Amino acid sequence: MADMASTSSAPDRTPASLTVGFDLDMTLIDSRPGIRACFLALAERTGTYIDADLTITRLGPPLAQELINWFPAEQVEAMADLYRSMYPSIAITATPAMAGAREAIGGVQAAGGRAIVVTAKYGPNAKLHLEHLGLGPDEVVGNLWAEQKAEALREHDASIYVGDHVGDVRGARTAGALSVAVATGPCDAEELTAAGADVVLADLTEFPQWLANYRPARA
Known part of the structure; x- marks a missing residue:
């Protein structure tokens, strides 16, 4: 092209x-398949609704900028740590x-x-x-x-x-x-x-x- x-x-x-x-x-x-799977797992783990399909349409900015859409500001840092800890077992092999x-x-x-x-x-x-x-x-x-x-x-x-x-x-x-x-x-x-x-x-x-x-x- x-x-x-x-x-x-x-x-x-x-x-x-x-x-x-x-x-x-x-x-x-x-990274869309892995990130989508990780957000779905985070939603299940925390009982918080996250539109994982929406999150993967706006990849690029830091994780905290996405998490603030789904969690109160005072929880974002803890949720980022949780997401990152879950990430290796969920997202790595799913990502081409x-x-x-x-x-x-x-x-x-x-x-x-x-x-x-x-x-x-x-x-x-x-x-x-x-x-x-x-x-x-x-x-x-x-x-x-x-x-x-x-x-x-x-x-x-x-x-x-x-x-x-x-x-x-x-x-x-x-x-x-x-x-x-x-x-x-x-x-x-x-x-x-x-x-x-x-x-x-x-x-x-x-x-x-x-x-x-x-x-x-x-x-």
Whole structure:
């Protein structure tokens, strides 16, 4: 779907050593089945109604931002801890990789670069997903959302950040990294473009070829 790809005249920000950051949920993994199952289990455990089908339409922001829709504010922290403790036994095996995820990470590493994951997900659970699926990033940083992601992107000198949410676009731009968006999450291509994404791809299957063309063009 080359017609979905768009580029801007963003300046060259490629360092001598390439580091590419990736979001996790709905970028590298289709976390909807696992998260849905975990919310259903949380609802059963607590006796609280949760529309699990609705929750998976708005993935991206931190867990607390979803829990506040179903629990009083004073219970959110405890419910987040409970959800995270239940998560490994419920959500990991139910969650597949997104199409092209393995090739996207491998393409960066084959080019001599480093692939890091920067996600709002609880770090230990993010690592469990990546290990279970055999995805091998060089670093995993959790618990960072939107502009907060710039902290890790700057620390690791990432020149590109790939994500599916407008929050990922904001994180990339705050870090001064090229924002590459994939229209596989809750935000469509038009919304990602409007948020300031430098490049919009249909999904990660397009990323290796885009990266191969991007590097020689700026060599």
